[in-house]
Amino acid sequence: MHVLILGGTSEARRLAELLHGTGVPRLTSSLAGRVSSPRLPPGEVRVGGFGGVDGLVAWVRDHGVDAIVDATHPFAETMSFHAARAAAVTHVPLLALRRPGWVPVRGDRWHGAGSLEEAAALLPALGRRVFLTTGRMGLAAFAGLDDLWFLVRSVDAPEPPCPRQTETLLARGPFTLDGERELIRRHRVDVVVTKDSGGAATAPKLTAAREAGVPVVVIRRPPVPEGVPVVPDPERAARWVLDRLGGRSSPTLG
The missing domain is CATH 3.40.50.720 (NAD(P)-binding Rossmann-like Domain)
Incomplete structure (x- = not known):
């Protein structure tokens, strides 16, 4: 099984840490390359764009990707759209990992x-x-x-x-x-x-x-593409990935 994490966030790094060494045969984190010295997650790392939807489709097929987690920044709207289209074309399951948005409290203006x-x-x-x-x-x-x-x-x-x-x-x-x-x-x-x-x-x-x-x-943040399931934290994203793997192993979840 090959899991592709579209990353660049702290949640993406945490997900890679949870999955690393848990029985996932291959784990790749993809970073956009917009930060000069990113904090690298465990596993394989690729940096740079895919070249649009067609490029992502080709990469998913060429590298035998079996599951995709979109753990990009909540405002990475273009990448999220490309991931949804590529998942639909390749029939690879896709999950969006999105930290909850902020909520105003008394006194906020x-x-x-x-x-x-x-x-x-x-x-x-x-x-x-x-x-x-x-x-x-x-x-x-x-x-x-x-x-x-x-x-x-x-x-x-x-x-x-x-x-x-x-x-x-x-x-x-x-x-x-x-x-x-x-x-x-x-x-x-x-x-x-x-x-x-x-x-x-x-x-x-x-x-x-x-x-x-x-x-x-x-x-306000843009919506997740229609039809893509969403989880709010890396732990639930890890469980989703391991369900795709068949439940053969489990990460240590805090």
Whole structure:
């Protein structure tokens, strides 16, 4: 059996760790290659795109893939669509592993947006000093907001075009609550922009914003392709994979 994990997330790494050495004959994690020094999971690793749906179909067939787990970032919409189409063409079972999204609590001042462009349109009415945590790509949506100052945090340097008034902070989560409080205070942030990535690694910024009374623009995540089953954690994804394997072994699940 050959299991293909479409990865790049902490959940994908955890799934690879759970499956490694449990009787899965071959395990391959595929990374997009957008981060210069990714944290590599156990098992085989390939880096780079497949070349669209046709390329993924060919790779699945050529490498005898028997099951696919889409454990990409919740906003990797194109890759998820390609995986769904490739699974349908090759008749290989596909599972989506998606961490749950964030849920607002009392005191949050959240403003929903359906895209980066919608988020940018909301900003002038909300603040002037923006903490932008949507990653290094897509900053062109904010490039025309010349009157606003942006603190852009990403793992690697952002890609132009960028807003005219931009300070870049290169950092990789997880982030602490004390650190996020200090960042908002020191940079006098009065509005935060984030994607609804979910998970604990970057959630402290939401608590820090709530405590400071700072509004947060939350970009809604795209839906999982229709018909693809979804699980919220690596443990359940591992069970699904082992069910495809025939139940011959089980990982140690915490």
